[in-house]
Amino acid sequence: MSRISVANEQSLAPVARQASIDIAVDTNGPGFTDITPTIEDWIARERLTDGLLTLFVRHTSAAVTIQENADPNVHLDLADAFEELAPRRPGRRHVEEGPDDMPAHIKAVLTDTAISIPIRGGRMILGTWQSVYLLEFRDAPRHRIVTAHYLGS
Amino acid sequence: MSRISVANEQSLAPVARQASIDIAVDTNGPGFTDITPTIEDWIARERLTDGLLTLFVRHTSAAVTIQENADPNVHLDLADAFEELAPRRPGRRHVEEGPDDMPAHIKAVLTDTAISIPIRGGRMILGTWQSVYLLEFRDAPRHRIVTAHYLGS
Amino acid sequence: MSRISVANEQSLAPVARQASIDIAVDTNGPGFTDITPTIEDWIARERLTDGLLTLFVRHTSAAVTIQENADPNVHLDLADAFEELAPRRPGRRHVEEGPDDMPAHIKAVLTDTAISIPIRGGRMILGTWQSVYLLEFRDAPRHRIVTAHYLGS
Numbered sequence: 001m002s003r004i005s006v007a008n009e010q011s012l013a014p015v016a017r018q019a020s021i022d023i024a025v026d027t028n029g030p031g032f033t034d035i036t037p038t039i040e041d042w043i044a045r046e047r048l049t050d051g052l053l054t055l056f057v058r059h060t061s062a063a064v065t066i067q068e069n070a071d072p073n074v075h076l077d078l079a080d081a082f083e084e085l086a087p088r089r090p091g092r093r094h095v096e097e098g099p100d101d102m103p104a105h106i107k108a109v110l111t112d113t114a115i116s117i118p119i120r121g122g123r124m125i126l127g128t129w130q131s132v133y134l135l136e137f138r139d140a141p142r143h144r145i146v147t148a149h150y151l152g153s
Numbered sequence: 154m155s156r157i158s159v160a161n162e163q164s165l166a167p168v169a170r171q172a173s174i175d176i177a178v179d180t181n182g183p184g185f186t187d188i189t190p191t192i193e194d195w196i197a198r199e200r201l202t203d204g205l206l207t208l209f210v211r212h213t214s215a216a217v218t219i220q221e222n223a224d225p226n227v228h229l230d231l232a233d234a235f236e237e238l239a240p241r242r243p244g245r246r247h248v249e250e251g252p253d254d255m256p257a258h259i260k261a262v263l264t265d266t267a268i269s270i271p272i273r274g275g276r277m278i279l280g281t282w283q284s285v286y287l288l289e290f291r292d293a294p295r296h297r298i299v300t301a302h303y304l305g306s
Numbered sequence: 307m308s309r310i311s312v313a314n315e316q317s318l319a320p321v322a323r324q325a326s327i328d329i330a331v332d333t334n335g336p337g338f339t340d341i342t343p344t345i346e347d348w349i350a351r352e353r354l355t356d357g358l359l360t361l362f363v364r365h366t367s368a369a370v371t372i373q374e375n376a377d378p379n380v381h382l383d384l385a386d387a388f389e390e391l392a393p394r395r396p397g398r399r400h401v402e403e404g405p406d407d408m409p410a411h412i413k414a415v416l417t418d419t420a421i422s423i424p425i426r427g428g429r430m431i432l433g434t435w436q437s438v439y440l441l442e443f444r445d446a447p448r449h450r451i452v453t454a455h456y457l458g459s
Contacts, residue, residue, distance in 0.1 A: 004339065007328045016168065018168055020163050050326075060219065060283055071402075094227045136155070145280070171319065238391065246382055259387045289308070
């Protein structure tokens, strides 16, 4: 059995404003692009304090995810897992854009188009090992847009 | 290496109100139901301008997802992928509601119960090829509810 | 074809405040921990009425999910499905923390780091069979933090 407890209860600053930005990522094949510093720079520049940040990727063959930032082998093993879960193989119907396209849609549906992250005291409440990544699933270079939207104080 | 840049930085209208609606979908077996026009009608009718829209499906064997709206073959190939990832097979414990029930729970846990989409200037910021779908995973007809919730100007 | 209709359209109370809490879960191996009552207690204690609740897990080998709360066999079958989708096997690169670690990252990337749930009239709008769970994917006991964040009236 697990034990549940509660800590760090707090009222945050009242809700007052919204802000939004588009983060463009020019990718070069499948993989992880860390967009955490770009988001942190924007939070600092706009003085976002307490609120809710939502990241939304405007594509159906790419994704956003939060994953380990310490060992790059995690990203390589995750890439292998994506290939195993959504292999390139004969028999798919949607093949006009190449053999990597339909597997990319499958990987996208299994991961995330949007993620919301609370912000407290001017910082995303990420754990020690968490960073925010754009996941590219296509082979060819792509211009990807992640919209960041903030609601808060 | 990917290249990251920032564009379209903007402050949005202040936060003032919330609104909510329940979208009922009567399904007829597994598949994708496009609920984008229903959401767009509501956004226009309520004059929602800048804010955050959250879609929440109140069931554990259905989901919401954002996927390609152009080639219907993408939906057929995704349906195949779901069957491969969560096959109907002997050996499952939860079988009282039929052989399609436990695979439906697995598909639901791998996709999304909730998705948040920023709204700017009265429109969801969907990419060109993105639409919002209810995913039905059960065989028999079902009455599904997707709650849409808006926080914004 | 599915049939779509709209019901229960409502304007909610204006947006005024935020609140946040950390829910600590001390786990003892893989499985589901129901955190719904803990969240409901907090909603009642803080008198949260209409708004958006976001749950965010600050770890990359655990997750939050919404799943069936009636038959415990659903959780056992889901656990089996996770093992099948992300087996412990030779050939992974990230092995320093044990053979259960990389599969835990894969399971985490396939499920959810964050979920947002609308609140209406002082209650999460969960369906009859829905509860909110922390998913532990590691073998050894762990101290997990789920941050709950509220924006609303």
